[in-house]
Amino acid sequence: xxxxxxxxxxxxxxxxxxxxxxxxxxxxxxxxxxxxxxxxxxxxxxxxxxxxxxxxxxxxxxxxxxxxxxxxxxxxxxxxxxxxxxxxxxxxxxxxxxxxxxxxxxxxxxxxxxxxxxxxxxxxxxxxxxxxxxxxxxxxxxxxxxxxxxxxxxxxxxxxxxxxxxxxxxxxxxxxxxxxxxxxxxxxxxxxxxxxxxxxxxxxxxxxxxxxxxxxxxxxxxxxxxxxxxxxxxxxxxxxxxxxxxxxxxxxxxxxxxxxxxxxxxxxxxxxxxxxxxxxxxxxxxxxxxxxxxxxxxxxxxxxxxxxxxxxxxxxxxxxxxxxxxxxxxxxxxxxxxxxxxxxxxxxxxxxxxxxxxxxxxxxxxxxxxxxxxxxxxxxxxxxxxxxxxxxxxxxxxxxxxxxxxxxxxxxxxxxxxxxxxxxxxxxxxxx
Numbered sequence: 001x002x003x004x005x006x007x008x009x010x011x012x013x014x015x016x017x018x019x020x021x022x023x024x025x026x027x028x029x030x031x032x033x034x035x036x037x038x039x040x041x042x043x044x045x046x047x048x049x050x051x052x053x054x055x056x057x058x059x060x061x062x063x064x065x066x067x068x069x070x071x072x073x074x075x076x077x078x079x080x081x082x083x084x085x086x087x088x089x090x091x092x093x094x095x096x097x098x099x100x101x102x103x104x105x106x107x108x109x110x111x112x113x114x115x116x117x118x119x120x121x122x123x124x125x126x127x128x129x130x131x132x133x134x135x136x137x138x139x140x141x142x143x144x145x146x147x148x149x150x151x152x153x154x155x156x157x158x159x160x161x162x163x164x165x166x167x168x169x170x171x172x173x174x175x176x177x178x179x180x181x182x183x184x185x186x187x188x189x190x191x192x193x194x195x196x197x198x199x200x201x202x203x204x205x206x207x208x209x210x211x212x213x214x215x216x217x218x219x220x221x222x223x224x225x226x227x228x229x230x231x232x233x234x235x236x237x238x239x240x241x242x243x244x245x246x247x248x249x250x251x252x253x254x255x256x257x258x259x260x261x262x263x264x265x266x267x268x269x270x271x272x273x274x275x276x277x278x279x280x281x282x283x284x285x286x287x288x289x290x291x292x293x294x295x296x297x298x299x300x301x302x303x304x305x306x307x308x309x310x311x312x313x314x315x316x317x318x319x320x321x322x323x324x325x326x327x328x329x330x331x332x333x334x335x336x337x338x339x340x341x342x343x344x345x346x347x348x349x350x351x352x353x354x355x356x357x358x359x360x361x362x363x364x365x366x367x368x369x370x371x372x373x374x375x376x377x378x379x380x381x382x383x384x385x386x387x388x389x390x391x392x393x394x395x396x397x398x399x400x401x402x403x404x405x406x407x408x409x410x411x412x413x414x415x416x417x418x419x420x421x422x423x424x425x426x427x428x429x430x431x432x
Contacts, residue, residue, distance in 0.1 A: 002147050004101040006033045013038040015064055018074025019047040022094050025142040026072045027051075040064060065090065072097075075138075075163035080189050091167045095160065098143040099170040106156040107266050110165060110201045111178025111214070113313040114259050116287055117251070118178060119159040121263035126155060128280035129272055133157055138164060155270055162197040163187065171204040174269055175230070176262060179215040181310045186334045186406075195219045205230035212265050214258060235262055240274050248282045252291050253320030289418035291317055297429025299395040305402040306418030311341035314402040318348060325349075325397035328385045330356030330363065331405030331417075341404055342366045351375055352392045354385045359405045381410075382417070386424040 014030065014037050016023045023041070027050050030039055041049045042056040042064045049055065056064035062082055065071055071090045073079075079088065099106065109119045116139050123135040132151060136143045137159040150156070158172060162184060180198055188194045199220075202211045209230035213220060225232055235258060242264065244257035251260070260281055264274045286292060294302040305317045309331075318324050327350055329341075342363070345353060354377045355363055367376055375392060379385045389399045407417040 001101050001103060001150065002033070005029075005097050008097070008101070009037060009070065010034050011036045013040075013067075013069045015040045015042055015068035015071045016074075017042050017062075017065070017071050017091075018077040019043045019049065020074050020076060022142050023072070023074045024050065025144045026094055029144050040068060073167060075161060075166075078187050079166075080187075088167070092169075093164065093167055094142060094144050095137070095158075095164040096168040096170065098158075099168055099172060102150070102156065104150060104152075104154050104156055105174070105270060106158055106172035107174040107176065107270070108158045108160050108172030108201055109176040109178070109266075110160045110162070110198055111176070112181040112183045112310050113308070113316070114178045114255060115159050115161075115176075116307070117256065117290060118176065118259045118262050119157055120287060121259060121281070121284060122266050123157045124284050125263055125267045125272060125277045125280050126157070126270070129276060131155060131270070131272070135159075137161075160201060162194055165200040166197045168200050169204060171200065171202050171209070173205075173209050174266055175202040175205060175209065175211045176266060177201050177211065177213045177216055177220075178235075178259075178262065179312075180219050181312045182336050183310045184334065185336060186332075202228060202230060207231075210269055212262060214262065233265060235265070238265055240264055240268075242274060242278070247278065250282075250285055252286070253316055255316040255320070256286075289414055291320060292418070292422075294422050294425050295429070297425060298390060300390070300393045300429075301398045302389075302425045302429070303398060303400045303402075304418045304421050305400060306407070306414045306421060308402040308404060309406050309414065311336065311338055311404045314341060314404045315344050317400060317402045318344075318350070321398050321400060323398045324400045326352040326354060326389050326393040326399040328354045328356065328382075328389065328399070328401045328421075329404045330359045331403045331407055332409045333358040333362065334406060336404070338363055338366055338404065342370055342372075345374065346370055346372050351394070352377065352389075354379055354388055354392075356382065356385055356403065356405075356410075358409070382420055383424055386421065386428055390428055 016026050040054040042061040046057045065087045073091050073093050109115045126133040132153050133155040134146050135157045138161040139159040207229045211230050212233045214235040264277050267277050289306040292304040294304050308314050352375045377388050393399045401421050407414050411417040
């Protein structure tokens with residue numbers, strides 16, 4: 001595999017577009033394995049490359065694309081309509097190169113919500129039954145960092161974001177499309193552009209491949225499904241013969257039962273009997289920031305669901321816990337239509353809604369427009385939100401952080417937001 005990638009890149013004039021973790025990984029690979037490539041680095045922010053190369057920083061950094069043969073794009077770089085089609089044709093990524101040249105079976109997982117848990121479940125099952133496998137991708141480990149760990153029998157479990165799928169030209173052998181909800185509208189020109197990126201998970205499959213799909217009927221019609229060359233499996237109408245309600249698991253909520261069923265379907269396709277896989281599920285614990293129990297403080301249960309950036313994920317969290325008295329929502333405003341969430345909250349038993357910026361003004365206006373009778377609290381930051389939650393939440397009920405918004409602009413990522421929430425809860429929860 002590595003030799004194929006080197007052959008593809010050798011002698012080319014290559015621009016690394018975005019110099020975060022994946023960009024640096026790409027650069028290190030080129031340094032270590034190519035001799036005749038010409039490399040440049042472009043990023044909106046000024047960065048320091050691993051070795052001295054031509055650099056392009058600032059608002060016009062995308063202009064450098066026209067001067068290179070191949071562009072290795074990092075997932076976070078926003079393209080929209082800022083490049084012409086002939087320039088977009090030059091774009092590849094670590095994900096694209098990995099999918100194109102890896103001969104090992106790849107289980108690719110995408111979806112607006114649930115992909116990290118599902119990918120981790122698949123990895124857990126395969127590891128528990130003794131199957132050599134690697135968990136990579138959006139969950140945190142760039143694919144090029146594992147090239148030397150891949151053996152002929154290794155199965156690749158690849159969590160794929162829409163950003164990673166945006167410019168791929170190859171699909172995994174087993175593709176999982178969990179769901180599609182309104183999300184990342186700051187990154188794309190339209191919801192349809194976001195949907196098309198998600199569909200790349202199966203777009204290049206062949207008749208030897210498999211697609212497992214879940215709650216995507218709004219965007220994937222029966223007619224379109226019938227035209228997909230691979231074998232398609234509807235998650236909601238599978239033949240496993242397993243009652244999800246009888247599964248013994250530490251994971252909370254019906255959505256996690258679907259994640260488990262998806263993992264059982266995927267691992268069956270690589271030879272693991274579902275009954276054997278089920279035996280491994282019982283000791284699987286939830287990932288951090290996904291309905292994570294923080295603890296009971298001053299007779300209030302606190303849950304951290306910082307990863308919930310889509311309103312559908314927030315609704316799942318509320319329904320999973322069933323005793324939510326206070327919810328903390330809000331963050332970076334990506335222009336999401338919050339109508340579904342507002343209607344749900346107004347009809348729910350939740351009494352207190354604490355609103356964080358930047359979405360707080362818009363959500364508050366929507367709540368007022370719907371003549372909401374909830375106790376609405378506008379705050380300036382997460383610390384004030386936690387303080388207010390201790391003031392207004394009833395004893396022996398739950399306070400839930402489930403933001404329905406991205407963390408950017410306030411935190412580096414949802415993990416940092418969730419960690420800060422947990423620290424604040426423990427700090428104020430132990431004050432006399």
